[in-house]
Amino acid sequence: MKHTLNLTGRNVFDLDDYSVEEIEKIFETAKVMKEINSREYKKIPTLRGKTVATLFFEDSTRTRISFELAVKRLSADVVSFTSAGSAMKKGEGIQDTVYTLNAMGIDLYVVRHSCPGVPQLVNKYSNKPVINAGDGRHAHPTQALLDMFSIWEKTGSLKGLKIAIVGDILHSRVVRSNLIGMKKMGADVVVCGPRTLMPPKIEEVYGVQCEYDLKVAIKDADVVMGLRMQLERQNEGLFPGLGEYTSRYGLSNKMLEFAKDDVLIMHPGPMNRGVEILPEVADSEHSIIIEQVTNGVAVRMALLFLILGGKPGREVA
Numbered sequence: 541m542k543h544t545l546n547l548t549g550r551n552v553f554d555l556d557d558y559s560v561e562e563i564e565k566i567f568e569t570a571k572v573m574k575e576i577n578s579r580e581y582k583k584i585p586t587l588r589g590k591t592v593a594t595l596f597f598e599d600s601t602r603t604r605i606s607f608e609l610a611v612k613r614l615s616a617d618v619v620s621f622t623s624a625g626s627a628m629k630k631g632e633g634i635q636d637t638v639y640t641l642n643a644m645g646i647d648l649y650v651v652r653h654s655c656p657g658v659p660q661l662v663n664k665y666s667n668k669p670v671i672n673a674g675d676g677r678h679a680h681p682t683q684a685l686l687d688m689f690s691i692w693e694k695t696g697s698l699k700g701l702k703i704a705i706v707g708d709i710l711h712s713r714v715v716r717s718n719l720i721g722m723k724k725m726g727a728d729v730v731v732c733g734p735r736t737l738m739p740p741k742i743e744e745v746y747g748v749q750c751e752y753d754l755k756v757a758i759k760d761a762d763v764v765m766g767l768r769m770q771l772e773r774q775n776e777g778l779f780p781g782l783g784e785y786t787s788r789y790g791l792s793n794k795m796l797e798f799a800k801d802d803v804l805i806m807h808p809g810p811m812n813r814g815v816e817i818l819p820e821v822a823d824s825e826h827s828i829i830i831e832q833v834t835n836g837v838a839v840r841m842a843l844l845f846l847i848l849g850g851k852p853g854r855e856v857a
């Protein structure tokens with residue numbers, strides 16, 4: 541399906557701002573970007589002269605590097621700001637940091653911060669489009685878009701698929717954005733984890749099924765997504781110990797016998813191998829975990845292209 545929707549100048553705070561048609565347009569554009577990334581010369585001139593700033597106030601490997609690669613592959617310039625080593629160490633706050641960067645001609649900001657709402661603040665102070673690269677426990681919309689794109693390109697649609705998301709649902713911003721997006725795209729989503737790691741009323745809030753027994757959750761699932769067990773949680777009395785957690789909620793070959801034969805295994809990363817997912821599953825033929833990372837570059841290229849007004853015909857013809 542061809543879309544003529546215009547996403548120029550839009551923010552990406554979370555997926556509740558985006559319609560099904562807009563998400564499909566992002567997927568279709570990402571498919572073209574993925575083809576470009578498979579070429580020997582992975583660079584197109586469409587955003588030449590634009591400048592993107594990545595503002596990472598929190599650690600990242602996948603998101604930061606994939607955004608920076610995405611900017612470079614579209615021929616825009618990228619400046620990478622991290623609070624370590626910046627004037628923030630001398631007391632400068634977010635407002636003056638953004639005023640300073642804006643004065644140098646930034647066209648779009650990519651923001652990660654441990655506090656929810658910082659992407660909106662950066663938008664307020666800069667008056668430039670902002671893409672949320674993860675804010676606290678709130679949202680991680682580009683991770684959800686790349687997760688959904690990874691399923692969409694294998695299956696053609698998320699409609700009617702059973703997707704089980706397993707692990708620390710309570711603390712996960714990836715889950716929150718995925719629940720909004722996957723429900724919007726018509727998937728049947730089941731969340732599963734210990735009761736102590738499950739937000740109250742999640743069924744009512746997101747319209748999902750909630751299970752505490754992994755076998756029930758993944759029965760006949762088309763997709764199973766594991767979530768990182770944040771190791772600091774074991775000191776918070778939320779579950780007896782990592783061994784107990786792995787035996788009940790770890791993704792193993794034995795557990796996956798309950799899912800469909802052609803189940804897709806996903807994980808947003810970073811993974812704790814041997815905790816929430818065993819290597820026999822992470823490295824199996826069902827796993828698309830590495831492909832998710834590859835798709836992250838294409839999806840972020842698509843967003844930058846659409847938001848900064850890249851011209852079809854200059855590259856995506």
Ligand code: CP
Pocket residue numbers: 599600601602603604674683808809810
């Ligand atoms: N999935 C994810 O956000 O990974 P990083 O923290 O490495 O960016």
